[in-house]
Amino acid sequence: MKRQGEFPVTFQPFDKRVHVLAGTRLQEAAMAADLVLDSPCGGEGTCGKCRLVISQGATPPTDEERRQLTEEELHAGCRLACQATVGGPMSVLVPETSLVNRPHQILVHSESAVEADGAPLICKRYIELPSPDRGDDLPDLARLQRCLGPLHADLSLIRELPRCLRDANFQGTAVLDDDRLIDFEPGNTERDSYGVAIDLGTTTLVAALLDLATGRQVRITSRLNPQTRFGDDVLTRILMARTNSEGLQQLQRVVAEAMDAMIGELCDATGIARQQVYHVTLAGNTTMQQLFCGIDPGALGEVPFVPAVQQGLAFPAAEGGLQIHPRGRVHVLPIIGAFVGGDIVGGILATGLADCTIPTLLIDIGTNGEIVLLADGKLTATSTAAGPAFEGARIAQGMRASRGAIEKVVVDRSLHIHVIGHVPPLGLCGSALIDTTAELLRHGIVSPQGRLLTRDELPADVLPDLARRIELRDRQVAFVLADGETVAGGKKVALTQRDLREVQLASGAIRAGIELLLKRQGLKPKDLDRVLLAGGFGNYIRCGNAQRMGLLPPGIEHQRIRYQGNTSLAGAQLVGLSRRYRKACDELAARTEHVDLSLEPDFATAFADAMIFPEP
Numbered sequence: 001m002k003r004q005g006e007f008p009v010t011f012q013p014f015d016k017r018v019h020v021l022a023g024t025r026l027q028e029a030a031m032a033a034d035l036v037l038d039s040p041c042g043g044e045g046t047c048g049k050c051r052l053v054i055s056q057g058a059t060p061p062t063d064e065e066r067r068q069l070t071e072e073e074l075h076a077g078c079r080l081a082c083q084a085t086v087g088g089p090m091s092v093l094v095p096e097t098s099l100v101n102r103p104h105q106i107l108v109h110s111e112s113a114v115e116a117d118g119a120p121l122i123c124k125r126y127i128e129l130p131s132p133d134r135g136d137d138l139p140d141l142a143r144l145q146r147c148l149g150p151l152h153a154d155l156s157l158i159r160e161l162p163r164c165l166r167d168a169n170f171q172g173t174a175v176l177d178d179d180r181l182i183d184f185e186p187g188n189t190e191r192d193s194y195g196v197a198i199d200l201g202t203t204t205l206v207a208a209l210l211d212l213a214t215g216r217q218v219r220i221t222s223r224l225n226p227q228t229r230f231g232d233d234v235l236t237r238i239l240m241a242r243t244n245s246e247g248l249q250q251l252q253r254v255v256a257e258a259m260d261a262m263i264g265e266l267c268d269a270t271g272i273a274r275q276q277v278y279h280v281t282l283a284g285n286t287t288m289q290q291l292f293c294g295i296d297p298g299a300l301g302e303v304p305f306v307p308a309v310q311q312g313l314a315f316p317a318a319e320g321g322l323q324i325h326p327r328g329r330v331h332v333l334p335i336i337g338a339f340v341g342g343d344i345v346g347g348i349l350a351t352g353l354a355d356c357t358i359p360t361l362l363i364d365i366g367t368n369g370e371i372v373l374l375a376d377g378k379l380t381a382t383s384t385a386a387g388p389a390f391e392g393a394r395i396a397q398g399m400r401a402s403r404g405a406i407e408k409v410v411v412d413r414s415l416h417i418h419v420i421g422h423v424p425p426l427g428l429c430g431s432a433l434i435d436t437t438a439e440l441l442r443h444g445i446v447s448p449q450g451r452l453l454t455r456d457e458l459p460a461d462v463l464p465d466l467a468r469r470i471e472l473r474d475r476q477v478a479f480v481l482a483d484g485e486t487v488a489g490g491k492k493v494a495l496t497q498r499d500l501r502e503v504q505l506a507s508g509a510i511r512a513g514i515e516l517l518l519k520r521q522g523l524k525p526k527d528l529d530r531v532l533l534a535g536g537f538g539n540y541i542r543c544g545n546a547q548r549m550g551l552l553p554p555g556i557e558h559q560r561i562r563y564q565g566n567t568s569l570a571g572a573q574l575v576g577l578s579r580r581y582r583k584a585c586d587e588l589a590a591r592t593e594h595v596d597l598s599l600e601p602d603f604a605t606a607f608a609d610a611m612i613f614p615e616p
Helices: 026-032 063-068 071-075 140-148 155-167 226-230 234-243 247-270 286-292 342-351 430-442 497-520 543-548 567-577 579-591 603-610
Strands: 006-012 016-021 051-056 078-080 090-093 122-128 171-177 180-186 194-200 204-211 216-224 277-284 313-316 329-332 360-365 369-375 378-384 405-411 415-419 470-473 476-482 493-496 530-534 561-565
Touching (some): 016 026, 063 078, 071 078, 122 140, 140 180, 155 180, 171 277, 194 247, 194 567, 204 247, 204 567, 216 247, 234 247, 234 286, 247 286, 277 286, 277 342, 277 567, 342 369, 342 530, 342 561, 342 567, 342 579, 360 497, 360 567, 369 497, 378 497, 405 430, 405 476, 415 476, 430 493, 430 497, 470 493, 476 497, 493 497, 497 603, 561 567
Parallel strands (some): 006 090, 277 329
Antiparallel strands (some): 051 078, 051 090, 194 204, 204 216, 313 329, 360 369, 369 378, 470 476, 476 493
16 A cells, blocks of 8 residues: 555566655665666766666656766656656666676686685584483583583573483584584584685675585575665765765665575575574675674775774674574684775685795786785785776776676677677676777777877778777767667667776776885886786786786786686685684784875876876
8 A cells, every 4th residue: 555645666677666755766766676776876876877768757857867868868768767756657667787686797716726624613523421410410511521621602502501412312413613612413413514605795795605524615606796786886885884874784784685695595505404504704805894794984985094903803693694503603804904805815815825935916806906916925915996997887888797798809800799698788898898998009099098099090000890980979989899780779889988088097006006016025017927816807807908908017928817716705715614724814914014005105106107008
């Protein structure tokens, strides 16, 4: 029954209808209909990704909508969901490109240079205890301690212990988290011991179910981080937590619910009971970890960017909203600095970087570019604000790596594209952005300063197929990757001059960070023995193209650049499978020097130089 003052809003082609109050933004109405719209800008109206077409009840466009949409689009009823409000009954068409919950290409594979040592965080021991009698009236807990050694138990378990022991006739399996008794199970359940490792990314979540008895990965699952509906980057989420009275609780709740659903999915698929999952190990960047823990991230959004805590955290899983064993715990990896978090600590652990004897660089490319250098036994780490361009944000037709995204661009005598899902293209993702930029540089269509040339300025020997793709779009030069005849919806997919500026900013920030870390150690790129690429995006880029446009150091042979997969997940798994590696993470975080680039006197100059694309 709808309340007075509410209006129906119908979303097609899903045939979903909700009733909302007048003045409600369409983005909120879509959320009520379980439709998550892409909104990298956090609802500021600056990215133009949440486009909808209103066939009934369109409201006058806002100033932001007039800036983002053409007159033709506005006349056809196109609006931004984060700007348009409900003023009466509405019927809305949701384009596929505006949805976040499309199938995405998420990296779940990981490479680890080290192996678990067979001493997991959870230990299970089957024991047979003598029953109490007049000559042996030890208290129940003391009886267990006599057999197992020093241990303690929470009050919740002590309440259950008398019944557990007697129902099992004092024969069963003690479940130990270090020296903490968390359960006494009837029978021998030593082989039934599981944990979950989670990579808590800004954009994606990946969870792996671990068999603690064998040390193997049982199953893996992934999904988008639902916090993306509030903005693609961590600064937008920090702002939400600071300015919205319920922002922190909302951000914590949605990601905890998603992680809990993933745990349930893993258990359901394998027939394992949630009660057999005894711990969750989690790695993410500093902001993501604080948001999940419900820790106010406000200080991370202002100078001098101070995190709440550096060491790893452990607390009851139920306190974080995760349903596993009632006394199961969450272990959060330690961090290095405000923008170098537990995911990078996990990466250092999984790649064995700290044990390298020759200069090695670890790079995780994302919204932030985290860089770690090992040289002369010393670890230094920094983070650069690369921005979300490589994840599709701030690019006119950018999108994440999902169905319909151009993900590869190759030029021989003409241009060829590969589209995820083998469907008509909808836009382009980060790997295609790098490919296109590199190819345009190779063929002289983009200058080292990043200017996209007009047809009249092109070199005489430029390929005809490339020359014909240069056109003007909204009074700026653009390069067409797919024409209207082959594109879903009939609109060409193109890279604009403004897009190239975003690429320059993103690659320049990472390149400057690399050069400054090397300079601090007196090294040049050619001195590096290896460059390790981590993270979802880093494993989909093509090295030659990344080097041509300056994202990776150009003076390194391709065979020295190695893809490492999801090292954040690999690190979280190692911590879950080994008590020793949990301790090692704390030592690695404390050992690594954090370099704040904003305090480096040469950063501004290095960044300006890195904005120039390298000469061939």
